[in-house]
Amino acid sequence: MSRISTDRMRELLPLYFIMGSQNCKLNPEEVLIKAIEAGITQFQFREKGENSLKGRDKIEFAKKLQTICKKHKIPFIVNDDIELAIALDADGVHIGQDDESAEIVRQKIGDKILGVSTHSIEEVEKAILEGADYLGIGPVFHTKTKKDAKSVQGTELIERVRDKGIQIPIVGIGGITAHNAASVIKGGADGVSVVSAISMSDEPYESAGELRKAAF
Numbered sequence: 001m002s003r004i005s006t007d008r009m010r011e012l013l014p015l016y017f018i019m020g021s022q023n024c025k026l027n028p029e030e031v032l033i034k035a036i037e038a039g040i041t042q043f044q045f046r047e048k049g050e051n052s053l054k055g056r057d058k059i060e061f062a063k064k065l066q067t068i069c070k071k072h073k074i075p076f077i078v079n080d081d082i083e084l085a086i087a088l089d090a091d092g093v094h095i096g097q098d099d100e101s102a103e104i105v106r107q108k109i110g111d112k113i114l115g116v117s118t119h120s121i122e123e124v125e126k127a128i129l130e131g132a133d134y135l136g137i138g139p140v141f142h143t144k145t146k147k148d149a150k151s152v153q154g155t156e157l158i159e160r161v162r163d164k165g166i167q168i169p170i171v172g173i174g175g176i177t178a179h180n181a182a183s184v185i186k187g188g189a190d191g192v193s194v195v196s197a198i199s200m201s202d203e204p205y206e207s208a209g210e211l212r213k214a215a216f
C-alpha cells in the first residue's frame with residue numbers, strides 16, 4: 001500500500017458524514033445506509049461524549065458500521081481511537097490537537113488516511129509536515145454537537161490557507177447545512193463534513209441529498 005494521492009483524497013471529501021450512536025435521532029445503521037444511498041463520499045466513526053458506547057459495545061457497533069461502509073465502498077475513518085482503527089483495519093483515522101501528535105499517529109498507522117483538525121496557519125503547516133492527508137477546519141458556523149468546540153471562524157482560515165498557496169485537501173466542519181454548504185466550498189474547501197445535518201434529521205436520505213447537491 002502507499003499513501004493516498006492528493007487527487008484521490010480530494011474526491012473523498014465532498015460530503016463527509018461523521019456520526020456516533022449518541023448523535024442519532026433514528027437507528028444509526030439505518031441513518032448510515034440512507035446517507036450512503038444519498039451520496040456521502042466518506043464516513044467517520046465518532047463515538048464520543050455523553051451517551052456514547054464504551055468498551056466492547058463500542059467495538060461491536062464500529063464493526064457493524066464498518067461492514068456497511070465496506071459493502072458500499074465508502075472509506076471508514078475512526079475518530080481519535082488509533083488502537084480501534086488498527087484493530088479493525090479501518091481506512092484511516094482523524095485526530096484533533098488534543099490527541100497524540102500527527103507524527104506519532106502516522107508512524108502507528110502506516111499508509112492509512114490521516115485527517116487532522118487545525119485552527120491556525122501554524123497548526124496547518126505542522127499537520128502537513130507530520131503527514132496529514134487532509135485537514136478539518138472549523139467550526140465554520142455555530143455547532144451544538146461539539147460542546148468544547150473552539151470559537152466560530154467562518155471560512156477565514158480556509159481562505160487564508162488557500163491564499164498562501166497551500167494545496168492540501170480540506171473539509172470545513174461545524175454547523176454546516178444544505179443552506180450554507182456552498183459558501184464553505186466557495187471559501188476554498190474541497191468538501192463539507194457534517195454530523196447533525198444528517199444524523200439528527202427526520203429524513204436522513206433527503207437531508208444528505210440536499211447537502212450533496214449544495215456541496216458539489
Ligand code: TZP
Nearest residue numbers: 143145146174175194195196
Ligand atoms: N469539530 C468541530 S465542530 C464539530 C466537530 C466534531 C461538530 C460538528 O457537528 P455539526 O452537527 O455538523 O455542527
Ligand code: MG
Nearest residue numbers: 080095096099
Ligand atoms: Mg480528537
